[in-house]
Amino acid sequence: MRAALEELxxxxxxxxxxxxxxxxxxxxxxxxxxxxxxxxxxxxxxRVGFGIAIEGQGETVGTRDDGQGGRSSALRFxxxxxxxxxxxxxxxxxxxxxDGGVRFLTLYDYRTRFGALGRLADRVAFxxxxxxxxxxxxxxxxxxxxxxxxxxxxxxxxxxxAVARLALAFVWLYxxxxxxxLWRASGELDLLRxxxxxxxxxxxxxxxxxxxETVMGLLTLVSWRRGEMLLVTMxxxxxxxxxxxxxxxxxLTAPFNPVVLNVALLGLALVGLVSGRDLPSxxxxxxxxxxx
Numbered sequence: 652m653r654a655a656l657e658e659l660x661x662x663x664x665x666x667x668x669x670x671x672x673x674x675x676x677x678x679x680x681x682x683x684x685x686x687x688x689x690x691x692x693x694x695x696x697x698r699v700g701f702g703i704a705i706e707g708q709g710e711t712v713g714t715r716d717d718g719q720g721g722r723s724s725a726l727r728f729x730x731x732x733x734x735x736x737x738x739x740x741x742x743x744x745x746x747x748x749x750d751g752g753v754r755f756l757t758l759y760d761y762r763t764r765f766g767a768l769g770r771l772a773d774r775v776a777f778x779x780x781x782x783x784x785x786x787x788x789x790x791x792x793x794x795x796x797x798x799x800x801x802x803x804x805x806x807x808x809x810x811x812x813a814v815a816r817l818a819l820a821f822v823w824l825y826x827x828x829x830x831x832x833l834w835r836a837s838g839e840l841d842l843l844r845x846x847x848x849x850x851x852x853x854x855x856x857x858x859x860x861x862x863x864e865t866v867m868g869l870l871t872l873v874s875w876r877r878g879e880m881l882l883v884t885m886x887x888x889x890x891x892x893x894x895x896x897x898x899x900x901x902x903l904t905a906p907f908n909p910v911v912l913n914v915a916l917l918g919l920a921l922v923g924l925v926s927g928r929d930l931p932s933x934x935x936x937x938x939x940x941x942x943x
Contacts, residue, residue: 652752652753652754652755652792652793652796652797653751653752653796653797654752654753654796654797655753656720656721656722656746656748656753658796659746659753659755659796660722660746662792662795662796663744663755663792664724666679666680666681666693667679671802671803672788672791672792672795672802673788673792674784674787674788674791675697675781675784675785675788676695676696676697677696677697677698677704678695678696679693679694679695680693680694680695681693682694690710690711690712690713691710691711692708692709692710693708693709693710693711694706694707694708695707695708695709695728703734705730705732705734705735706730706732706735707728707729707730707731707732707735707737708728708729708730708731709726709727709728709729710726710727710728711724711725711726712725712726712727712741713725719748720748721745721746721747721748722745722746723743723744723745723746724743724744725741725742725743726741726742726743727739727740727741728740728741728742728761733764735764736763736764736765736769736772736773736777737761737762737763737764738761738762738763738764739761739762740759740760740761740762741759741760741761742757742758742759742760743757743758743759744756744757745757755789755792757785757789763777782938783933785936786933786934786935786936786938787931787932787933788931789936790931790932790933790935790936791805791806791931793931793935794929794931798929800929805929805930805931808926808927808928808929808930809930809931811922811923811926812923812926812927812930815919815920815922815923815926816871816872816875816923817872818919819868819871819881819884819916819919819920819923820868820869820871820872821868822868822916823864823865823867823868823871823884824864824865824868824869826864827860827861827862827863827864827865827866827867827868828861828865830861831857831858831860831861831864832858832861832862832865835854835857867883867884867887870883871884876927876930876932876934878924878927878928881920881921881923881924881927882924884916884920885917885920885921885924888913888916888917888920889913889917891909891913892909892910892913892914895908895909895910895913
């Protein structure tokens with residue numbers, strides 16, 4: 652991260668700042684210390700939706716400077732909340748000064764409750780999700796420090812971009828698979844015939860168009876962070892609108908006709924393109940040590 656060590660330390664060690672960028676926590680609150688030398692304990696809350704909140708505790712067990720401009724912070728955490736999969740664990744944050752910024756590292760591990768079922772749920776779903784949330788949060792912190800993008804703005808942009816992408820992919824896949832490949836809608840064939848683009852080959856053209864739209868839907872999902880795919884989508888929608896327009900007045904004056912639908916999708920693609928700039932991404936973080 653292109654930030655001074657003291658600034659990064661403040662953004663990660665201050666509970667009010669930490670809770671703003673870390674997706675894993677909704678709130679973090681420091682507890683009063685019994686003595687100056689006592690470990691700093693804290694309470695955390697994570698809201699998972701539907702009015703459900705999971706609570707836990709933790710404490711900073713030590714911090715130290717390495718004498719070379721770096722610093723580390725170790726902690727323990729646990730939860731008595733019966734809803735929490737995590738029973739107890741520990742980890743550390745390490746700050747390594749480098750040219751132009753600070754390398755920010757973390758390592759943590761924990762034990763689960765609920766016996767074998769809890770271990771299975773952790774291995775299959777919870778641990779990968781927690782690892783992704785950690786990496787995504789670190790990149791959201793990077794954007795805050797490096798580019799001044801507030802964590803709440805990063806979240807809003809991510810949600811808008813995800814909704815736009817998923818909606819576009821759904822429309823491409825549905826329009827390609829349902830009325831063109833699985834159930835041949837007569838209206839689709841009529842559009843091709845009236846456009847006069849494939850005389851005598853309408854059935855084959857409809858199949859090809861359905862396959863092409865299905866591929867577009869899949870590529871919209873696979874190329875999640877690539878704006879070029881949205882530009883391709885906008886060009887494809889413009890061409891489809893032009894082809895539909897050749898169908899004449901009957902097509903253009905029909906309610907919810909292909910031209911109207913494509914213009915709406917063009918707007919959605921533009922929203923996805925604009926909102927896709929400077930988004931947090933877990934892929935920017937090194938999730939495993941080099942060589943593993």
